[in-house]
Amino acid sequence: MITIGLLREGKVPADNRVALTPAQCKWIQKNASDVRVIAQASPDRCYSDKEYRDAGIEVKETMEECDILLGIKEVPVRQLLPGKTYLFFSHTKKAQPANQAMFRTILDRGITLIDYECLEHDDGQRILGFGFFAGVVGAHNGIMAYGQRTGLYELGRVYKQKSFRELIHTYFGLRLPEIKVAVTGSGRVAHGVLEVMNLLEIVEVEPDEFLERKFSYPVFTQLKGAGLYVHAQTKSYKREHFHQHPQEYRCKFLPFARTADILMNGIYWDPNMPRLFEWEDMQDPGFRIRTIADITDDREGSIPCNLGDSTMDAPVYGVDPNTRQRTAPYQPGGVDVMAVGNLPNELPRDASRYFGEQLIKHVLEPLIRGGSVIIDRATMVKNGELTPHYSYLEEYARPL
Template structure:
């Protein structure tokens, strides 16, 4: 059996502090015979020395482009713009199968280089459930930031923290007014995280899922002060919010956090904004009268990098130990080939 060579790359985005494999799980991979090369990274929450201590080899940041051809490049978020052709097998969240902005470019780079994408969003069991996800922490942070914004205590710029420190900031303080909150997609991973985030803040949210959104009561939605969207649509559905809703003078909704951030996709259930927000400027004012603030950060779990990385790595580890033989990886590859064929037809 050919030795698996995993190459853990440095994340190109400056605000990405997470990693897909933490040092304790890297130890298990090495012990199982996996060759693991870890790139140096100035922002990764775990320093490279911790990987060296468990038997990993190290390499300079961004050196994956010259890695051996059989290396499987492991990451989380988007790749840098170069090289034009991607020759390796890559594991990361590609966000390229729902016609998102930049999807055609990414698939074109794989076509040019002959490589393949194992998109972590599509690493699923035989019932279609994700095997490794950051959803809980995305929802938790989405609710937390919405609470802090609504209470006027959201720090700018945002900086990574730990859960204990975050929870302390969420506690209700003297002068905080009560407000109503809504979690849409409340039964999924992100929804459960959002509910936990609101609970840490002492808020009992209204919880909607498929049954409540099938025939959406938009008036009831607009009558909440704060809304967190945790719905990941897999087929087109009527939007939860429209431009006309934002202009409704009777709208009570003041703070909107979109955890899903499907902006630009035809599956977006909140087509009322055209760009995400960032750590440096986490809030965007969508309307002035009455006011409506948007939080739409597409790497929320990176604000709790240690907790979110540890959970994700624990879920991904057994899948990596079975790479590429397992059924989930085959489904990943099939979905890549399907998307690539669709790209070629356009």
């Protein structure tokens, strides 16, 4: 018998998403007689303890009897149980300093860490993620913020709706002005953004039309790959080469910053990649963007004026392009930034259900039956030892 535990989120503020819904836990126990699921008692989950109990799932305070522990965000050091197998978003594969103590504790306590972010198909496509719903919420918040800035329309908050379906109903009858929206990226986040663009009846146009034409209705254009980057010498773009040598490329976004009202940013970024624009560009009178939804949310990353996370309660802050300081939102001459790190928390039940479906479909069986190539590639630490694939983290993992 293998016992799977659903962890109570310990990071503050607590995340309200879950890896498996009550219905999914019930399905697992019905279809795998040698698997038992326990939910750790939690006051914060989007699914209540009662809903798990009603589905026939035990709810307990402690998780010591579990073999595999499923969480969402980083597990606090004091809560890490020795010798267990953990799956969660550890945010350590880039050697993030904030999580170094946690990573070292995982090694010290003989834990096995499988990171959701590292679960990939053979072609590098990520298997698990909340990106689609991050895109939905981020796009909504971006459009909402522009309405707040201009006073031309009003959109309510996502979290006040019980589901994505109910959110869609709030769009009926909404008339948007002649806004131009630039969308960057092509992954799950971008797919979520495009869903909202379509639901709001914002019309897609080609990039060259977006730059050259005026429209009497709201429009957006999507920029990705060759539309965003070009090799500095060869003037070409090859995806694989770009990801291997991003420092050799320059970004072509700036003309869109002079044409767009709103930027929805959904691109992956690492420090070697060129930014979409720089602070100096924002000081140019021709810089038109006044609302930025930085959905992928890298502080001082592809969006230089991302000065750190905002919160679900107050998702938008202002930035003064001249002083480079954070201000109140919606100030004359300022740029508004939406940079929330846990956007799917505003649609937690939908996001959790989708995540759990992918977990069951692609990960659960090899996880409980002894592993697979996919599981092995995502295992950062095995029984307290750094695995070969993550040997580049040796310095990060070394005890102080």
